[in-house]
Amino acid sequence: MTGLDLDDIFAQFDRSDAPGLVIGIARHGRLLYRRGFGLASVELAVANTPGTRMRIGSTSKHFACLAALLLAEDGKLDVDASIRAYIPELPILAVEPTLRQLMTHTGGYRCYLDLSVLGNVGAMMEKCEAFRYQLLQQDVNFAPGERMAYCNGGYHLLSIAIARASGMTFEAFLKQRIFEPLGMANTDSVPSDLTVVPGRATPHVPQPDGGYRRGVLPLEDLLGEGSIVSTVADMLIWLAHLRGTKRVGSEASWTQMLSPARYSSGAVGTYCLGLVREKYRGVEVIHHAGAVDGGASQMITVPEHELDIIVMTNGAAVSPTELAWQVIDRVLGDEVLEAAPQRVKTAGLEGLLGHYWSQDTRTLVEILDDKGDLGFNLLNSIALPVVAGENRYCVTFPGMGPLSFRLLPASPESDVPVMELSNCGHVDRLVRLPDVPPPVTEFASGLTGEYVSNDLAARGAISFDGGKASLAIRGTRSGWSSELKVMSRDVAATSARPGELSVPAVLVVERDGAGRVRGFRLSTTRSMNLHFVRTDDNATQERKS
Numbered sequence: 378m379t380g381l382d383l384d385d386i387f388a389q390f391d392r393s394d395a396p397g398l399v400i401g402i403a404r405h406g407r408l409l410y411r412r413g414f415g416l417a418s419v420e421l422a423v424a425n426t427p428g429t430r431m432r433i434g435s436t437s438k439h440f441a442c443l444a445a446l447l448l449a450e451d452g453k454l455d456v457d458a459s460i461r462a463y464i465p466e467l468p469i470l471a472v473e474p475t476l477r478q479l480m481t482h483t484g485g486y487r488c489y490l491d492l493s494v495l496g497n498v499g500a501m502m503e504k505c506e507a508f509r510y511q512l513l514q515q516d517v518n519f520a521p522g523e524r525m526a527y528c529n530g531g532y533h534l535l536s537i538a539i540a541r542a543s544g545m546t547f548e549a550f551l552k553q554r555i556f557e558p559l560g561m562a563n564t565d566s567v568p569s570d571l572t573v574v575p576g577r578a579t580p581h582v583p584q585p586d587g588g589y590r591r592g593v594l595p596l597e598d599l600l601g602e603g604s605i606v607s608t609v610a611d612m613l614i615w616l617a618h619l620r621g622t623k624r625v626g627s628e629a630s631w632t633q634m635l636s637p638a639r640y641s642s643g644a645v646g647t648y649c650l651g652l653v654r655e656k657y658r659g660v661e662v663i664h665h666a667g668a669v670d671g672g673a674s675q676m677i678t679v680p681e682h683e684l685d686i687i688v689m690t691n692g693a694a695v696s697p698t699e700l701a702w703q704v705i706d707r708v709l710g711d712e713v714l715e716a717a718p719q720r721v722k723t724a725g726l727e728g729l730l731g732h733y734w735s736q737d738t739r740t741l742v743e744i745l746d747d748k749g750d751l752g753f754n755l756l757n758s759i760a761l762p763v764v765a766g767e768n769r770y771c772v773t774f775p776g777m778g779p780l781s782f783r784l785l786p787a788s789p790e791s792d793v794p795v796m797e798l799s800n801c802g803h804v805d806r807l808v809r810l811p812d813v814p815p816p817v818t819e820f821a822s823g824l825t826g827e828y829v830s831n832d833l834a835a836r837g838a839i840s841f842d843g844g845k846a847s848l849a850i851r852g853t854r855s856g857w858s859s860e861l862k863v864m865s866r867d868v869a870a871t872s873a874r875p876g877e878l879s880v881p882a883v884l885v886v887e888r889d890g891a892g893r894v895r896g897f898r899l900s901t902t903r904s905m906n907l908h909f910v911r912t913d914d915n916a917t918q919e920r921k922s
Contacts, residue, residue, distance in 0.1 A: 382707065383402070383410050383704065383707060386700065386703050386704065386707065387400065387412070387414050387700070390414035390415050390693050390695070391414050391415070392414075392415050392416075393416065393422070393424070394416070394419070395415050395416060395419065395692070395693070396415050396416050396417075396419060396425075396578070396579075396581040396589070396671075396690070396691045396692030396693055397413070397414040397415015397416060397425050397690070397691065397692075397693045398413075398414050398415060398425065398688060398689060398690040398691070398693045398695070398697070398700075399411075399412070399413045399414070399425050399426070399427060399429050399431065399578075399608075399609050399688075399689050400412060400414075400609060400686075400687065400688045400689075400700070400704075401427070401609030401610065401612065401613045401685075401686070401687045402684075402685070402686050402704060402708070403613050403616070403617065403684075403685040404682075404683060404684050404685075404708065405683045406617055406621075406683065408613070409708075411427045411609055411610070412427060413425030413426040413427050413428075413429055414693075415691075415693055417429050417578035417579065417691065418578065418579045419579070419581060419589055420579065425578060425691070427608075427609060427610070428563075428576065428608055428610070429576065429577075429578050429608065430563055430574060430575075430576045430577040430578065430606050430607065430608050431577065431578050431580075431606065431607070431608075431672060431674070431689040431690070431691055432567070432570070432577075432580070432603070432604075432605070432606050432667075432669050432672060432674075433603075433605050433606070433607055433612070433667045433674040433676070433689060434603045434666075434667025434668050434669040434672070434673065434674055435529075435602065435603050435665065435666065435667035435668065436605070436665050436666065436667035436674045436675070436676045437566070437601060437602070437603050437604055437605035437667065438480075438532055438601060438602065438603075438651035438665060439634065439650060439651030439652045439665060440551060440555060440566075440601065440605060440651070441480075441532055441535055441536055441539065441547075441600070441601025441602075441651065442480045442535075442634060442650035442651040442652075443555065443625070443626055443630070443634060443650075443651075444539050444547075444550055444551060444554065444555065444601070445476060445480070445535060445538070445539055446626060446630040446633060446634065446650075447554050447555075447625070447626060447630070448539060448542050448543055449630070450626075450627055450630060453542045453543065454476070454538065454539070454542040455476075456475065456476045456477045456480070456633075457475050457476070457477055458475060458476065459473040459474070459475060460473065460474055460475065460476055460479060460484070460534055460535075460538065461473050463476075463537070463538035463541055463542060464534060464537055464538060464541075466512060467511065467512060467534070468512065468514060468515055470517060472520055472521050473521070474486060474521040474522075474531070475521070476535055476538060477650075478521050478522055478531075479528070479531035479532065479534060479535050480531075480532075480535065480650045480651060481525065481637075481638035481646075481648055481649070481650065482525045482526060482527050482528050482531065482638075482648060482776070483521065483522050483523070483524065483525050483638050483640065484521050484528065484531050485517040485518050485519045485520055485521045485522075485523065485526075486511065486514065486517060486518070486528050486530055486531050486534075487511075487514050487516075487517065487518060487528070487530065487832075487903065487904040487905070487907075488526075488527070488528045488529050488530040488531075488903040488904055489506075489507040489508075489510035489511050489529065489530040489533060490507070490529045490530065490602075490903075491529075491901055491903040491904040492510045492530075492832075492833060492904055492907075493506070493507070493510060493595065493596075494880055495833060495835070495850060495880055495882070495899070495901070495904065495907070496833045496834060496835040496850065496852030496853075496855075497835075497852035497853060497854050497855040497856075498855055498856070498857045498880060499595075499855050500595065500852070500854040500855035501593075501595050501596070501597075502595050502596040502597075504597055504598055505598065506596065507530070507533050507596050507598060508533065508534075508537065508598075510530065510834075511530050511533065511534060513831065513832050513833075513834060514832050515831070515832055516832065516906065516908070518903075518904070518905045518906070519905075520641070522640065522641045523640060523641045523642075523801070523803065524640055524777075524778055524800055524801035524803060525638065525640070525646060525648060525776075525777050525778035525801055526776070526777060526902060526903055526905075527775075527776030527777065527902075527903055528903060529602035529603065530602075532600065532601045532602035532651075533600050533601070533602050535601055536600030536601035536602070537600070539601070547566060547600050547601065547604075548565065548566040548567075548568065548604075551566045551605075552565065552566070554625070555625055556611075558624060558625050559614055559615065559618055559624065559625060560614060561607070561611040561614055561615065562611070563576070563607065563608045563610070563611050564605060564606070564607040564608070564611045564612075565605070565606055565607075566600075566601075566604040566605055566606075567599075567604055567605075567606045568597060568598050568599045568600065568604055569594075569596075569597035569598070569599065570592070570593040570594050570669075570670075571593065571597060574606055576608075577606055578672075578691040579591060579592075579671075579691060580592030580593070580669060580670055580671025580672040580691050580692060581671045581672075581691055581692025582670055582671045582692065583692065583694065589671075589692060590671075591671065592669065592670035592671020592672060592692070593670055593671075594669055594670055595670075603667060603669060607689075609687050609689065612676060612687040612689075613685055613687060615676075616676065616678050616685035616686075616687065617685060619663065619678060620663070620678045620680040620683070620685070633650060634649060634650045634651075634652065635649050635650075635652065635654055635663065636649055636650075637649050637654060638778075640778060640801040640802050640803070641803075642801060642802025642803050643802060644778070644779060644801055644802025646778045646779060646801065647779075648778070651665060652664070652665050653665055657679075657702065657705065657714075658705075658706075658714035658715045658716070658717055659714055659715030660679055660681060660682065660705075660709065660713065660714060661679070661680060661681060662677055662678065662679055662705075663677070663678050663680065664676060664677035664678070664698075664701070666697065666698050666775070671691060671692050672689070672690050672691045672692060673689075673690050673696070673697050674687070674688060674689045674690070674697055675687070675688045675696075675697035675698045675700070675701045677701045677705075679705060679709070682709060682713070684705065684708055684709070686701045686704050686705070688700050688701055718764045718765075719764070720750040720751065720762045720763060720764060721750065721751040721763045721764060721765055721770060722749060722750060722751065723746040723747075723749055723750060723751050724749070726751060727746075728794075729744045729751070729784060730744050730745060730746060731743070731744060731794075731809055731810065731812060732809070732810040732864055733794075733796045733798075733807035733808065733809055733810065734807055734808055734810050734864070734865065734868060735798075735805050735806060735807045735808070737805065738805050739883075739885050739898060739900060739905070739906060740755070740756070740798065740805060740807060741755075741756055741757065741864065741868060741870070741883045742754065742755055742782070742796065742798060742807055743757075744796075745760060747760045747762075750762065750763070751763040751770070753770075753772045753780075753782070755774065755777075755780070755902060756881075756882075756883050756900055756901060756902050756905075757870040757871065757881045757882060757883050757901075758881055758901070758902050759881075761773065761774055766781055768783065769781045769782060769783040769797075769799075770782055770783065774902075776902070776903070777800070777801075777902065778800065778801035778802075779799070779800075779801060779802070780798070780799065780800055781798075781799045782796050782797060782798045782799065783796070783797050784796055784797075785797050785806075793808055793809055794808075794809035795807065795808055795809070796808075796809070810864055810865050810868075811865075814863045814864055814865060815863065815865065815866050817841070817844060817845065817846050817861075817863050818841075818844075819866060820846060820861075820863045820865075820866060820867075820869060821839070821841040821846040823893060823894045824839050824841075824846070824886060824894050824897075825839050825840055825841050825846075826838070826839060826894075826911055826912075826913040827911070827912045827913040828896060828897065828909035828910060828911055828912060829909065829910055829912050830899075830907055830908060830909045830910070831908075832907055832908065833850075833852070833907050834852060834853060835850055835851060835852040835853075835856075836850070836851050836912075837849065837850050837851075837897075837899075837909045838851075839861075839897075845860050845861075846860070846861040846863065846869070847859065847860050847861060848861055848869075848871060848884060850880075850899075857879055857880055858879070859871035859872060859879040859880070860872050861884060866886075867885060867886035867888070868883065868884070868885055868886070869883070869884045870882070870883050870884070871883075871884070880901070881901065882899050882900060882901050883899070883900045883901075884897050884898070884899055885897060885898045885899075885900070894911065895910070895911055896908060896909050896910045896911050897909050
């Protein structure tokens with residue numbers, strides 16, 4: 378295959394006025410394709426080249442996992458020990474996650490990056506603030522091992538444990554034990570986007586007016602959750618090592634690296650130690666994507682066919698994962714690949730559409746029409762595609778375990794539709810909410826006032842004005858506000874207003890035995906049930922009224 382066979386996939390990024398991407402493809406250990414497209418710097422009109430360095434974001438995660446396993450080989454670290462064995466400052470909880478559970482995102486911890494957005498959206502974190510967010514948490518998303526929720530904070534803690542156990546900085550350990558032995562000379566762990574790295578492309582964040590802002594991750598001590606800067610050449614070296622003969626890490630360690638998590642339900646996922654192992658059109662792929670402010674990446678290998686792909690972008694308006702799938706489609710072809718699963722069409726299933734709610738788990742799901750296809754939205758996040766499974770519908774949510782659902786038959790006791798939702802093998806029942814929600818006045822009654830969350834280190838305020846209820850959150854340096862979209866008397870979702878910062882979340886009202894509002898819980902898919910306690914005297918006034 379010649380380079381011309383792939384050029385058409387990337388032709389739209391071959392521009393001299395916009396950021397772009399770099400891509401490397403190898404087959405059977407031989408370079409198949411390597412090119413840079415677009416600009417490394419729009420400001421300086423410097424082009425991306427095959428040697429351009431870019432941050433790979435969360436693709437970094439499995440390097441941190443291997444680092445932990447190398448220390449386990451040295452007898453300096455136990456990946457099945459509690460994280461508090463290495464970071465005793467962490468809050469004492471009823472059940473503590475192990476390092477391995479942090480690696481598989483099954484530890485149950487909330488995520489500092491999500492918390493920083495909820496509390497101080499758009500603000501730069503101070504040194505060690507990511508760690509302090511994790512120290513604040515007195516509650517968890519779920520019991521360790523129960524299910525999966527993507528957690529950058531878990532990898533931040535893992536990296537601190539690696540540094541403490543090794544007696545080296547995290548950056549130095551990766552350099553000495555992984556990058557240098559493999560000859561990855563242009564790869565480093567870089568904690569801050571404010572550090573000038575020779576040869577690195579500028580991350581570009583597109584703006585509504587057609588211009589760009591420089592992308593900067595909002596912290597200066599980024600670690601195993603996303604700190605690596607690399608080149609396509611170095612990443613192809615790494616991919617060949619990942620699927621081939623091992624020079625770094627024992628076979629036993631690599632068996633662990635590629636073993637998927639098993640949840641407490643007995644169900645098995647596709648997420649291993651910082652790597653996803655699954656089927657794509659019938660062939661096994663091992664991969665992990667990454668996203669940063671102003672860039673993204675995807676690293677993927679098809680071991681059976683010795684096909685290795687790395688795509689890194691610095692602001693191109695494209696998903697590197699989608700590009701990687703296109704490359705696999707083109708290189709392997711339909712004679713090797715099975716037909717791709719088709720999305721479920723909405724036609725004939727309009728009765729499924731609506732919002733579903735579980736009071737037990739505070740889970741909100743919306744089934745919606747997504748341009749003619751059925752869509753699934755969990756906790757007011759994003760619409761995800763739905764495919765048909767065996768007697769149920771299946772959803773792939775990046776960063777969560779296996780999800781599936783079905784509508785249960787009507788019961789003699791109630792004609793309200795009920796959804797059975799399986800999350801990592803744990804089954805929950807969600808009741809269909811009325812299509813017409815209660816008036817906002819009913820929702821806002823007794824709810825307006827001031828609140829505080831210790832776990833978020835932020836204050837909240839709910840107001841009612843002009844027929845609209847609004848939530849405002851203010852942390853130590855920044856804040857955001859949102860109109861609340863009422864779902865039921867005690868459930869609402871945030872919704873962005875033009876020109877304002879907002880965070881997708883679900884708000885659940887908490888009442889005492891007499892029905893008076895005492896607080897609320899705020900949830901995202903990565904930080905659930907953040908408790909806000911009422912601080913004003915409205916509750917007292919309600920009792921007098």
